[in-house]
Amino acid sequence: MKRIAEWIQTKNPELDREPSPTEDLIEARLIDSLDFLEFIYLLEDLSGRPIDLQEVSVDDFRTLERIAHRFLRPEAGTTS
């Protein structure tokens, strides 16, 4: 979670604080489609599991809380 928050801050230097767990990252344009590949790679690297984009939606990336729940729980499979 910390790595993800850090990554978001690196991509958005004008943001002078950590994004909150429930903040809408898509709405606030803190993650955009042109950074998405790098973001997916970061999540796959952290979780050790591939992410099948056919099985997820933009909403799965909306908040840090949702991202952690969806992709970073030790027991979370890609199809959970």
Next chain:
Amino acid sequence: MTTNATIWDDEVAIAVTRLTAAAESEYYNPYQTFEWPESIPEGALWMSEDLVTVHGTAAAAELDREQYLALSKWESINFYSLNVHGIRELMQEVVQRIHTPGFEIPTPFFHHFLGEENEHMWFFAEFCLRYGGKLFANRAMTFPKEQHSALLDNFIVFSRILIFEQIVDHFNSRMAADAALPETIRAINRVHHQDESRHIAFGAQLVRALWLRLRTDGDDKEIAVARQYVEKYIASSLQQLYSVDAYRNAGIPDPFAFRSRVLADPSRSAAHDAVTARTDAFYRRIGLFDQAAA
């Protein structure tokens, strides 16, 4: 609000007429154009050496010959897969505009663009499926659209198409001419390059005309968004060439760390400049990029 009809100046109209005639006379049946041998010869290089992402990097020394050749194979599968996914997405944008008000002038060429891109998608996918056994998955996600004026939206869409085609064409023209590659690989790159020279000439005209209008009618914020978008789209296109799937398929341990090392290698910035040279020159010429920032 000005209509698109007045955006397309004489230069656009003349290019559309010329390119439409060229597309008609150079039309071919792609389904009968290629040989498709049983396999790509064992031990072959699949991608020109200077186009492989490890070219010039310290990380290249970590690979033995077998891994290196495998990487050239999987990076080529990545490249053609990116083409397939990129074409699907960009065709949708053109489909939404063809024969709609404001696009009367470019529409005749849109027909050729769509027809030819459909065929390109076919032969790139065919190559991947025959010789790689798969396409790499699409790693792009459609995000909710930002609210832009139609003018800015069109500038962005046609810039995406143009930049994508120019970068792909850098690879195609290099590989078509590379005698170190098997003929099957040279042929698909050669055929694609021939069609793309028309698409790129067309796209450059549309983007030039859209930018002229945006510069006079757009506000400062829109102009800043346009510039930022183009810069970011170029950077993101380069990033896609570094595929974790390719590194993994080539048998490289810890592909994520490998990718970061390769991307951070100081030698890559000259390689990136070579890939984007034509795009940078184009956007400098029309005045979107700083003339001095050569």
